[in-house]
Amino acid sequence: MADITQVxxxxxxxxxxxxSAIGDFxxxxxxxxxxxxxxxxLSLLICGVGYWRRKQIIKxxxxxxxxxxxxxxxxxxxxxxxxxxPTLGTVQQEIVYNPDTMKNEMxxxxxxxxxxxxxxxxxxxxxxxxxxWMANEITVYHIQQDVEAGRxxxxxRDDLHDLLNRKFHITLLFFPILGxxxxxxxxxxxxxxxxxxxxxxxxxxxxxxxxxxGLKNFKALFSNxxxxxxxxxxxxxxxxxxxxxxxxxxxxxxxxxxxxxLINYKYTRFKKMWRTLFVITIAIPQxxxxxxMRNFYADTGIVNTFLxxxxxxxFLKSIGLISTNYIPFLTSPGWAKAxxxxxxxxxxxxxxxxxxxxxxxxxxxxxxESAMIDGANKFQIFRNITMPYMLFITGPxxxxxxxxxxxxxxxxxxxxxxxxxxxxxxxxxSSGQEVDLLVTWLFRLxxxxxxxxxxxxxxxxxxxxxxxxxxxxxxxxxxxxxxxTFR
Amino acid sequence: MKKKLAAMTLVAAMAVSMFAGCGxxxxxxxxxxxxxxxxxxxxxxxxxxxxxxxxxQDLMKTLTDKFAKENSGTKFNITIxxxxxxxxxDTVLKDPTAAAxxxxxxxxxxxxLVDAGALQPVQDEDKKTIEAEDVESSVTAATVDDTLYAYPxxxxxxxxxxxDKNVIPEEDAKQWDTILADCQKAGKQVGMVFESGxxxxxxxxxxxxxxxxxxxxxxxxxxxxxxxxxxxxxxVAQAMVDIAKNKAFMAVKDGDSANQIASGKLAAIVSGTWDxxxxxxxxxxxxxxxVLPTYTxxxxxxxxxxxxxxxxxxxxxxxxxxxxxxxxxxxxxNKDSQMERFKSGATGPANKEDMESPEVQKDIAISAILAQNxxxxxVQMVTQTFWDNTKTFGAKLAKGNPDNENLQKLLDDLVxxxxxxxx
Numbered sequence: 040m041a042d043i044t045q046v047x048x049x050x051x052x053x054x055x056x057x058x059s060a061i062g063d064f065x066x067x068x069x070x071x072x073x074x075x076x077x078x079x080x081l082s083l084l085i086c087g088v089g090y091w092r093r094k095q096i097i098k099x100x101x102x103x104x105x106x107x108x109x110x111x112x113x114x115x116x117x118x119x120x121x122x123x124x125p126t127l128g129t130v131q132q133e134i135v136y137n138p139d140t141m142k143n144e145m146x147x148x149x150x151x152x153x154x155x156x157x158x159x160x161x162x163x164x165x166x167x168x169x170x171x172w173m174a175n176e177i178t179v180y181h182i183q184q185d186v187e188a189g190r191x192x193x194x195x196r197d198d199l200h201d202l203l204n205r206k207f208h209i210t211l212l213f214f215p216i217l218g219x220x221x222x223x224x225x226x227x228x229x230x231x232x233x234x235x236x237x238x239x240x241x242x243x244x245x246x247x248x249x250x251x252x253g254l255k256n257f258k259a260l261f262s263n264x265x266x267x268x269x270x271x272x273x274x275x276x277x278x279x280x281x282x283x284x285x286x287x288x289x290x291x292x293x294x295x296x297x298x299x300x301l302i303n304y305k306y307t308r309f310k311k312m313w314r315t316l317f318v319i320t321i322a323i324p325q326x327x328x329x330x331x332m333r334n335f336y337a338d339t340g341i342v343n344t345f346l347x348x349x350x351x352x353x354f355l356k357s358i359g360l361i362s363t364n365y366i367p368f369l370t371s372p373g374w375a376k377a378x379x380x381x382x383x384x385x386x387x388x389x390x391x392x393x394x395x396x397x398x399x400x401x402x403x404x405x406x407x408e409s410a411m412i413d414g415a416n417k418f419q420i421f422r423n424i425t426m427p428y429m430l431f432i433t434g435p436x437x438x439x440x441x442x443x444x445x446x447x448x449x450x451x452x453x454x455x456x457x458x459x460x461x462x463x464x465x466x467x468x469s470s471g472q473e474v475d476l477l478v479t480w481l482f483r484l485x486x487x488x489x490x491x492x493x494x495x496x497x498x499x500x501x502x503x504x505x506x507x508x509x510x511x512x513x514x515x516x517x518x519x520x521x522x523x524t525f526r
Numbered sequence: 527m528k529k530k531l532a533a534m535t536l537v538a539a540m541a542v543s544m545f546a547g548c549g550x551x552x553x554x555x556x557x558x559x560x561x562x563x564x565x566x567x568x569x570x571x572x573x574x575x576x577x578x579x580x581x582x583q584d585l586m587k588t589l590t591d592k593f594a595k596e597n598s599g600t601k602f603n604i605t606i607x608x609x610x611x612x613x614x615x616d617t618v619l620k621d622p623t624a625a626a627x628x629x630x631x632x633x634x635x636x637x638x639l640v641d642a643g644a645l646q647p648v649q650d651e652d653k654k655t656i657e658a659e660d661v662e663s664s665v666t667a668a669t670v671d672d673t674l675y676a677y678p679x680x681x682x683x684x685x686x687x688x689x690d691k692n693v694i695p696e697e698d699a700k701q702w703d704t705i706l707a708d709c710q711k712a713g714k715q716v717g718m719v720f721e722s723g724x725x726x727x728x729x730x731x732x733x734x735x736x737x738x739x740x741x742x743x744x745x746x747x748x749x750x751x752x753x754x755x756x757x758x759x760x761x762v763a764q765a766m767v768d769i770a771k772n773k774a775f776m777a778v779k780d781g782d783s784a785n786q787i788a789s790g791k792l793a794a795i796v797s798g799t800w801d802x803x804x805x806x807x808x809x810x811x812x813x814x815x816x817v818l819p820t821y822t823x824x825x826x827x828x829x830x831x832x833x834x835x836x837x838x839x840x841x842x843x844x845x846x847x848x849x850x851x852x853x854x855x856x857x858x859x860n861k862d863s864q865m866e867r868f869k870s871g872a873t874g875p876a877n878k879e880d881m882e883s884p885e886v887q888k889d890i891a892i893s894a895i896l897a898q899n900x901x902x903x904x905v906q907m908v909t910q911t912f913w914d915n916t917k918t919f920g921a922k923l924a925k926g927n928p929d930n931e932n933l934q935k936l937l938d939d940l941v942x943x944x945x946x947x948x949x
Binding site: 241245362 | 616619622623638641642643644646649776779780781782786789843844846847848849910911914915918919920921922925926928936940942943945947948
C-alpha cells in the first residue's frame with residue numbers, strides 16, 4: 040500500500056511542479072515590479088531601459104527592437120485578424136467580369152482560412168510576447184540585484200561567449216524548437232480549430248466563408264443513422280485499427296525474432312546469404328512491393344489463376360468457405376484483413392530481423408552457459424533468458440512500432456485504395472471501408488470529399504488515442520528499473 | 527468517366543515511363559512555354575496557364591500556336607501542363623488561386639467546381655455560339671442553375687458494347703441473354719463494371735428511373751419504387767444479379783478493363799472509347815461495337831442507357847487574365863479544334879457539324895457511342911453522396927448477392943444513404 044501511494048504521489052508531482060512553477064513565475068514578476076528601481080519599472084514600458092542603465096547597450100537595443108516589432112505586427116496585422124476571429128469573416132467573395140479590361144473585379148472579401156491561420160498565430164504570439172515581457176522584467180531585476188551585490192555583469196561579448204559554452208544547449212535547441220513551433224504547433228492549433236467549424240466542400244475559401252459550429256461535428260461522431268453514419272463507421276474503423284496495430288506489431292515482432300534465431304542457429308549454413316536475401320526485400324521500395332502484391336492477389340490475379348488451375352478454389356467453394364469463383368484475397372472483409380496482415384509480415388519482418396540479430400548477438404553468453412549447466416533446455420533458455428532480454432531492449436521500439444502501425448498508411452492504402460469496395464451501406468455512406476485505418480479514412484475524407492471538419496475531428500481522436508497509449512506504455516510497461524536484472 | 531479516366535492516365539503514364547525509361551518527360555508543370563511576338567506588340571505579355579490531359583499535350587501545343595497566330599496583336603506566354611481530366615477537380619480545388627487559367631475536366635466534376643466557386647461563367651455572346659453549335663445534351667451538362675459554366679469539347683464519355691463478331695453474330699449482340707449464351711458456348715466471357723454508380727445507373731436509367739441532384743448535397747433516387755414504365759427497382763437489381771451469376775459474366779473492376787481485354791478471356795465488354803484501341807487489337811477482324819444490349823426483367827426485354835459524359839474546358843474564376851482565358855477556352859472548343867482533337871486522339875466531338883462528318887461516322891467506337899448517347903444517353907445529375915453508395919450497391923450485385931440479402935431492403939438503404947445532406 041505504501042508503495043502505491045508513493046507512486047501516485049510521484050506521478051502527481053510533475054503536475055504540481057508545473058503549476059507551482061507558474062505561480063512562482065508570477066510571484067517573481069510581482070517582486071521585480073515592486074522592488075525594482077526606476078529603470079526596472081520603466082522597462083515595463085520600454086523593455087531595453089533596464090539593460091541600458093547597466094551599460095548592456097546592444098542587448099537593450101535588441102530587446103527594444105523585438106518589442107517594437109511585436110507591437111507593430113500586432114497593431115498592423117494581428118489586430119485585424121484577431122478581430123475577425125470570432126466570426127471567421129463576414130464578407131463573401133464576389134467576382135464581376137469587366138469586358139473592357141478583360142479582367143475580373145473582386146471585392147475585398149474575407150478568407151476564413153487565412154483569418155483562422157493568422158488570427159490564431161497572432162493570438163499565440165501575443166501570449167508568448169507577454170510571457171517574454173514578464174521574463175524580461177525579472178531578468179532586468181536580477182541584473183539590478185547583481186549590481187547591488189557587486190557581482191560581475193556580462194558584456195554583450197560575454198553573453199555571446201556563454202551561448203557557445205555554458206549555455207550551448209540553448210543555442211543547439213533554438214532551431215529545432217523553432218521548427219517544431221512553426222511546422223508542428225501552429226498547424227496543429229489551426230487543425231484542431233477546424234474541428235469546431237463547418238469547413239467542408241460547401242464552404243471552401245476563398246470563394247466561400249466557413250463559421251464556428253461549436254461541438255456539432257463531435258456530436259456527428261456519435262450518430263448512427265444511414266444519413267449520418269459517422270458514429271457507426273468510427274466504431275468499426277477504430278476497432279479494426281486497434282486490432283490491426285496489435286496484430287501487425289506482434290506478427291512482425293515475433294516473426295523477426297524467430298527468423299533471426301533460425302538464421303543464427305548453430306547449424307544454419309550460409310548465414311550471410313540468407314540475411315542478405317531478406318535485406319534485399321528492404322531495398323525494394325515498399326510501395327512497389329505492395330502494388331505488386333495487390334496485383335498478385337487480385338480476383339483475377341496470378342495467385343487466383345494458379346489456385347483455380349490446381350483446383351484449390353473449387354475445393355474451398357465445395358466446403359463453403361467462399362461463394363465466388365475466385366478467392367477474394369483483397370476484396371471481401373475477412374479475407375482482406377487476413378491478407379493485409381500476412382502481406383505486412385512480408386514487408387515488416389526483415390527490419391525486425393536486422394534489429395533482433397543485433398540484440399541477440401549481444402545477449403551475454405555467460406547467462407546462457409550457466410543456464411545450460413543448470414540443465415535448462417533450448418525452449419527454457421528462449422523463454423527465460425532470450426525473450427525477457429529482447430523485450431527489455433526493444434520495449435521502446437515496440438511502443439513506437441505500435442503507434443506507427445495505428446498510423447500505418449502505406450500498407451493499407453496501397454493495398455486497398457480503388458481496389459476494395461465495402462459492401463456495408465452504412466460505411467459507404469460516410470466514405471469508410473472495413474479495411475480502413477483511421478488515417479486512411481481521414482485521408483479519403485480530406486482528399487476526395489473535402490470534409491475537413493470531420494477529418495479534423497477524427498484526427499483529434501487519433502491523436503488522443505496515440506498519446507494515451509504511448510504515455511501509458513512508457514510509464515507502466517517499460518520500467519527503467521529492470522536493468523539490474525541483467526547485470 | 528470519373529475514376530476511369532484517372533486510372534487510364536495512370537496506366538498510360540506507367541506504360542510510358544516503363545517503355546521510355548529515363549527518357550520520358552517528368553513533372554506536371556514542366557512544359558513547353560513559348561513566346562509569340564506580335565507585330566504591333568501593344569500592351570504587355572499575357573501569361574496563360576493551360577492544363578490538359580497527358581495525351582493531348584502535342585495537340586495543345588499546335589492549337590495554342592494557332593491561337594497566338596490568330597490573335598497576333600497580343601503577346602502570349604502560354605504554359606501547358608498535364609492534368610488528368612478524371613480528377614481535375616482534386617488538383618484545381620487544392621488551391622484554385624494557383625490553378626491553371628484554362629483546364630480540361632470531365633463533366634461529372636462540374637458541380638464540385640461550381641460549388642467551390644472555381645469556374646467563370648461563360649459570357650452571353652459565347653453562350654449563344656455554344657448553344658447553336660454543340661449538342662444540346664452537352665450544353666445541359668455544362669449548365670448549373672441556369673448558368674453555363676463550361677465549354678463543351680468532346681461528347682464521347684459513356685459506354686456501349688464492344689463485341690467479337692466471330693463469337694457473337696450481329697443479331698445476337700442485341701440482348702444480354704444471347705450474348706451470354708454465345709460466350710458460354712465459345713468458352714469466353716462478357717465483361718462489365720458493376721462496381722460503380724456510373725455503370726449501375728445504366729440499368730436503372732434504361733428502365734426509366736431517375737437521379738436528382740439537390741442543393742443540400744443529397745441525391746434523390748427513385749430506384750426503390752416502380753418506374754413510369756412499370757418496372758420495379760428490385761426486379762432490375764434481380765436482373766443484374768442474374769447476369770452476375772452467369773458463368774460467362776466477368777465483373778470487371780473499374781480501371782481494370784484494359785487488362786481484362788488483353789487477357790483474351792473476353793468476347794464482349796461494356797466499356798467506353800478509352801478502350802477502343804485495346805479491343806481492336808484483341809478482337810482483330812471481329813472488332814465491332816454497337817449500342818448497349820437489352821436485359822431481361824420478368825421475361826420482358828428492357829433497354830439499357832448510358833451515363834453520357836462530356837469533356838469540358840473550364841476557365842478559372844481566379845485567373846489574372848480571365849478575358850483572354852475565356853477566349854482561349856472558346857478557341858479550344860470551337861469546331862475546328864474539336865475536329866483536330868478527333869484526328870489526334872479519336873475523341874468524339876460535341877460539335878454538331880463535326881459529328882456528322884464522314885470521318886467521325888467511320889470510326890466504329892465513336893459512332894457507337896454517338897449512336898448510344900443519341901438513342902439513350904442520360905446526363906447523370908448526382909452529388910458526391912451518390913458515388914460511394916452506388917459503388918457499394920454495385921459491388922454486392924457484382925458478387926451475385928452472396929448473402930442473399932433482400933434486394934428491396936438494399937435499395938431502400940441505398941436511397942436513404944444517397945439522401946444524406948452534406949450541409
